[in-house]
Amino acid sequence: MLSAIQVLAYCVSKPEALKQVNENDFLDFGHKEMFGFLHKGGFASLEQLKEKIPKHLHGLLNQMLIYVNDQEYACALEDLRILGSTHRYAELFEKGVKLYMSDISPEDKLTEMKKLVEQISIISFRSTKYQVEKNPNLSTRWLEHYSKPVEKKLLTGLNGIDEAFGGFSGTEFAIILADTNVGKTTLLLNMVRHMLNSGKRILFFSLEMSQNEIMDKMIAIWGDYNAMELRNRIYRRDMVEGVVQKFSNLPLTIVYGGSITSNDVVNEAYAQRENIDVVMVDYLQRLADPSNRDGETIRLKKMSQNLKNAALALGKPIITPVQVDKESAKSGKIDVNNVAWSKDIANEADIAFYLYEKKSKNSEGLAEISNSTELHVKIVKSRHSAKDTDITLDFSRFNLRMNEYGK
Numbered sequence: 001m002l003s004a005i006q007v008l009a010y011c012v013s014k015p016e017a018l019k020q021v022n023e024n025d026f027l028d029f030g031h032k033e034m035f036g037f038l039h040k041g042g043f044a045s046l047e048q049l050k051e052k053i054p055k056h057l058h059g060l061l062n063q064m065l066i067y068v069n070d071q072e073y074a075c076a077l078e079d080l081r082i083l084g085s086t087h088r089y090a091e092l093f094e095k096g097v098k099l100y101m102s103d104i105s106p107e108d109k110l111t112e113m114k115k116l117v118e119q120i121s122i123i124s125f126r127s128t129k130y131q132v133e134k135n136p137n138l139s140t141r142w143l144e145h146y147s148k149p150v151e152k153k154l155l156t157g158l159n160g161i162d163e164a165f166g167g168f169s170g171t172e173f174a175i176i177l178a179d180t181n182v183g184k185t186t187l188l189l190n191m192v193r194h195m196l197n198s199g200k201r202i203l204f205f206s207l208e209m210s211q212n213e214i215m216d217k218m219i220a221i222w223g224d225y226n227a228m229e230l231r232n233r234i235y236r237r238d239m240v241e242g243v244v245q246k247f248s249n250l251p252l253t254i255v256y257g258g259s260i261t262s263n264d265v266v267n268e269a270y271a272q273r274e275n276i277d278v279v280m281v282d283y284l285q286r287l288a289d290p291s292n293r294d295g296e297t298i299r300l301k302k303m304s305q306n307l308k309n310a311a312l313a314l315g316k317p318i319i320t321p322v323q324v325d326k327e328s329a330k331s332g333k334i335d336v337n338n339v340a341w342s343k344d345i346a347n348e349a350d351i352a353f354y355l356y357e358k359k360s361k362n363s364e365g366l367a368e369i370s371n372s373t374e375l376h377v378k379i380v381k382s383r384h385s386a387k388d389t390d391i392t393l394d395f396s397r398f399n400l401r402m403n404e405y406g407k
Contacts, residue, residue: 004031009064011038012049027087030060092116114290118263154278154317157194158377158404164389165351165382168278168317172383173308173348175284176321177338178355179329183375183395183402184321185282186217187355190402191319192252192280193221200277201251205265207286211254220400222247227400251275259288262306265318273314281307283321284345300342308348336380352381372396 004026011017018039026032037053050061096116099109133141153167168174178184185208192202206214220227223243229235253276255268265287269279281287289303311318322345328338334354336346346352356376378390392405 004028005060005063008034008038008060011035012064015041024088030057033057034060034064089120092120118290154195154200155198156191158391158393158402160389160391160404161353161377161379164379164386165384168319168351169384170315170317171312172317172350173304173311174317174319174351174353175339175345175349176319176353176355177324177336177346177380178321179324179326182355182357184323184355186221186395186400187353187377187402188280188282188319188321189214189217189221189400192218193401195278196222196250196252199251201275202253203269203272203276203279204252204254205260205268205279205281206254206256207258207260207282207288209256209282211256214254214256217400218252219244219247224399224401226398228398258286261289262287262303263289266306266310269310269314269316269318273316276316279311279314279316279318281318281320283323285323285340297342297344301344301348304342304345304348308350334378334380346381349381350383351379354378354380375402 007017007021007025008031011021015038018035021035023032023035023039026035034053034057037049037057050058053061096113099112099116102109104112153169155162155167176184176187178187192204195202204214216231217227219225219240220230223240225235225240225243230240253272255264265279265281269276284303284307285300287303289299291299307318307320323340324338325340328335334356336349336352336354337343338354339345354377356378358374358376373395375393375395376390377393379387381387393402394405395402
């Protein structure tokens with residue numbers, strides 16, 4: 001209870017701190033009531049506050065006055081949140097036990113259990129809603145940050161694209177638009193190759209393939225192996241073991257499964273936030289967030305907002321391929337709004353790359369068959385730089401590498 005009193009006390013002297021606190025963090029009814037009075041405001045002094053609050057809260061106010069200048073406010077706030085979360089976990093656990101023992105149908109029981117899991121996920125990812133900073137501290141902190149060396153940005157490895165948008169700074173929600181089987185996942189894995197070689201730490205969510213299937217592709221790209229022969233285990237183990245040993249030292253974590261939700265992504269990223277530089281999700285429309293009566297469009301919008309908010313809170317970019325709709329793919333028009341089912345995905349994105357193929361034809365008008373395919377990547381949206389940069393990629397179907405032409 002001491003942490004609750006310390007937080008309330010700090011909010012008396014620093015009313016702006018109320019924006020960092022949630023009423024549900026307080027377990028004691030008296031503490032909740034005091035928080036409500038502080039939140040209403042309208043008092044110019046502690047004397048006025050004492051006049052406004054009921055007499056049964058005067059004792060609490062006297063305790064608070066001892067801690068008005070307590071410098072351990074941040075620790076107290078964190079303790080308060082942990083206690084509050086623990087209490088809500090206990091409540092949900094008790095509710096789950098009662099639900100499991102109830103006589104309702106198995107279908108209804110499963111539905112209600114899924115709702116509980118969703119509530120637990122929300123508790124798991126708690127962060128300050130927003131922060132308030134005023135001058136002169138605002139300017140002083142900026143100047144201190146300005147004096148520090150510029151951190152090397154997160155680059156895709158495609159020079160033309162990197163030069164155009166400058167690399168990821170840390171809070172972007174980025175999407176890769178492409179039609180089916182053009183190479184969304186492969187482009188993402190080529191980015192993985194470059195980022196790992198640059199020492200960046202990657203958290204990769206695979207929603208369509210197992211860890212072994214993803215590793216088949218990654219090792220082919222990273223180790224320059226024939227992807228088909230590697231997948232069919234044509235190479236002897238001793239021919240790949242040395243490369244795999246070197247790869248095993250790279251900072252990569254793969255999370256895989258067909259029932260991963262956007263909350264799962266957020267929670268896992270938050271849990272590993274100190275040990276990752278980027279989060280990749282393959283791919284957005286495959287996330288298993290539950291449908292609702294509002295339909296698929298709203299479901300995808302909420303998922304995109306969840307990932308965008310997570311990128312901001314974590315200070316880590318989140319990159320995910322998205323499927324374009326079939327009509328747009330047939331039309332050949334390259335546009336950021338070609339996203340299947342929900343244009344809100346494009347609205348939430350800070351940067352969007354469009355991957356597309358220009359099929360070359362021979363003199364008889366037939367598409368040429370080659371072991372190498374010409375692909376294009378175009379920046380169709382960027383909040384921080386000029387868009388419309390378009391580069392050509394040479395995509396090798398042997399080792400799955402995508403290299404910029406002339407590089």
